[in-house]
Amino acid sequence: MSENELLDQIAKRNPHESEFLQAVEEVVSSVGKVLRKHPEYHQLKILERMAxxxxxxxxxxxxxxxxxxxxxxxxxxxxxxxxxxxxxxxxxxxxxxxxxxxxxxxxxxxxxxxxxxxxxxxxxxxxxxxxxxxxxxxxxxxxxxxxxxxxxxxxxxxxxxxxxxxxxxxxxxxxxxxxxxxxNEFTGVLTGKGHKWGGSLIRPEATGYGLVYFAENMMSSVGDTLKGKTCLVSGAGNVAQYTIEKLIQLGAKPITVSDSSGFIYDKDGIDAEKLEHINYIKNVCRGRIAEYTEKYESAEYTDTDPSADFNSLWKIKADCAFPCATQNEILLKDAKSLTKNGVKLVAEGANMPTSADAIDIFQESKTLYAPGKACNAGGVAVSGLEMTQNRMGVYWTREEVDERLKNIMKRIHDDCLKTAKEYELSDHNYMEAANIFGFLKVADAMKAQGVF
Incomplete structure (x- = not known):
């Protein structure tokens, strides 16, 4: 069965589920080389079972x-x-x-x-x-x-x-x-708990920190760093705020933040004091990001038009982009704007924030692009570390957890580059490499465990 036939079959079983089918298509289109090399995965219907x-x-x-x-x-x-x-x-x-x-x-x-x-x-x-x-x-x-x-x-x-x-x-x-x-039991059945009652230090920060650690590895792979880079960040929740925090710590200059109503652009950059005010607006007052401009005259606020097929945030000139809001927030026109303005790197903090045709633009322009399944894995990584601490009955220090997070993100990055080389993908094709590496690991486990 060809990849197109497989996608047609899955689409017929899941009509009207556009987001799900988009995610499946990305993986299926990435693992063609693997399926040709390992026909047993076809015979065992591994992809059909995964979907x-x-x-x-x-x-x-x-x-x-x-x-x-x-x-x-x-x-x-x-x-x-x-x-x-x-x-x-x-x-x-x-x-x-x-x-x-x-x-x-x-x-x-x-x-x-x-x-x-x-x-x-x-x-x-x-x-x-x-x-x-x-x-x-x-x-x-x-x-x-x-x-x-x-x-x-x-x-x-x-x-x-x-x-x-x-x-x-x-x-x-x-x-x-x-x-x-x-x-009637106290077990680690949920992660993200308060650190005083079973949670792990660094868990709230993990997705944002891990995203930036992954991006720093991406820049290092081409002989560069994030220091001094102007960065676009969307969203205003935990992921966006801790992405901004880590960018500041590494010497980058974040200039945007957004919520569902619109975005602010601060030409002077968002520093630690301004980030604390964002946290106050969103987490203490539960207000709207537009309130940021009431305190900082260097910032401009723009309403979001939900009916538009582009987002003006991505028209702002910058070196790096970190979409951290929601799925499909970078569309075709947005990708064209980013590449026209010379963006060097796009790393996803949200899940599937970039549409398929926008990803094609990044790949064609040789922009360093990493999918969320690779670069925002820090959150689930520290959740896994929280589960381990719960099972062992221990608590690791902030420094211990942060070091483990850094190592995990570097390993994911390096595994992607090794997989890209092994399967003769284009340079730094993180998307296909991440899909192939993850697919192989799960497929081999499914094969070993039999059909059930």
């Missing part, structure tokens, strides 16, 4: 708002692949959550987790619940109602969720408290 969740759980979540009204949401857990270990992947609370988005995230998670070198399978979950505008009590009641069903399907050696969009430390705390009550 089908081992378990897809959907459930109703009933909860009471502050006025005593009954609210109904839909919850999910996609347990995609457990060939390498227990399912591992975040929970997302956002109105856009649906089966297609969670399947794409769970599919991506298979390869991301494989790249870390840790014994982790791939999964994802969440609900179409919007935490914005909700009181702490409403969020607590929702999390408790959500866990009343989810607890049946997760466990320390079965499935270990974490946070994602809309699920931060507050939500993880409520979810963990509910699980502990329901199961």
């Amino acid at each position: 089908e969740p081992e378990r897809l759980i959907s459930f109703r979540v009933n909860w009471l708002d502050d006025e005593g009204n009954v609210q109904v949401n839909r919850g999910y857990r996609i347990q995609m692949n457990s060939a390498l270990g227990p399912y591992k992947g975040g929970l997302r609370f956002h109105p856009s959550v649906n089966q297609s988005i969670l399947k794409f995230l769970a599919f991506e998670q298979i390869f991301k987790n494989a790249l870390t070198g840790l014994p982790l399978g791939g999964g994802k979950g969440g609900a179409d619940f919007d935490p914005k505008g909700k009181s702490d009590q409403e969020i607590m009641r929702f999390c408790q109602a959500f866990m009343t069903e989810l607890y049946r399907h997760i466990g320390h050696f079965t499935d270990v969720p974490a946070g994602d969009i809309g699920v931060g430390g507050r939500e993880i705390g409520y979810l963990f408290g509910a699980y502990k009550k329901l199961q």
Whole structure:
């Protein structure tokens, strides 16, 4: 069966799931050389099995708002692949959550987790619940109602969720408290916990720090560094904020940050003091990024037009781009703008933030481009380290965890370059190399474990 026939077959089984099919197509188009070299993967239908969740759980979540009204949401857990270990992947609370988005995230998670070198399978979950505008009590009641069903399907050696969009430390705390009550046990069934009660130091920072460590390795591979580079960063959550923090520490100059309403461009650069104010706006006041301009006259604010097929943030001239907001935020016109302005590097902090035709532009222009499954794997890597600490009953220092994170990101980077060389890919083709490396690791485990 050809790659196109395989994609057609998967598309027929998953109609109207555009995000999921986009993720599958990227992997299938990358592993053609592997399938020709290893026909046994075709015979065992490895890709078909990878693209089908081992378990897809959907459930109703009933909860009471502050006025005593009954609210109904839909919850999910996609347990995609457990060939390498227990399912591992975040929970997302956002109105856009649906089966297609969670399947794409769970599919991506298979390869991301494989790249870390840790014994982790791939999964994802969440609900179409919007935490914005909700009181702490409403969020607590929702999390408790959500866990009343989810607890049946997760466990320390079965499935270990974490946070994602809309699920931060507050939500993880409520979810963990509910699980502990329901199961009458204190285990590491969730990661991203507070470091005083089972969590790991560096976990909140891990995705952003790891992204920048990976980017620094990319620059080093061509004899350059991030020092002095002007950087575009999208998003304003944990990933974006800690990406900016690490960029500042390495001597780079981040100049943008965004949320769903628009973005700010600070021509003077965002320093540590300004970053602290961003954290105050977003995490303390739960406000909008536009408020940044009220304090800093050097910044300009631009509204985002959701109907446009481009984002003006990516028109700003810079050396490096770090999309850290959401999927498909860099479209074809954005990629053309970035390459026209001479961007040297694009590293994804979000999951699949670059559309397929935009990736083609980066590849054709020889821009250093790395997919999220490789360069944003720091979050799940430290989640894996948190699981290890929970099982051992120990706590590592901040320096110990950070050093392990650096080593993991360097290993992922180096594995990508080795794979690119082995399969005679174009120089620094991180996308295909990451897909091939992750695919081989999972495929070999599936082959060894038999058809089940």
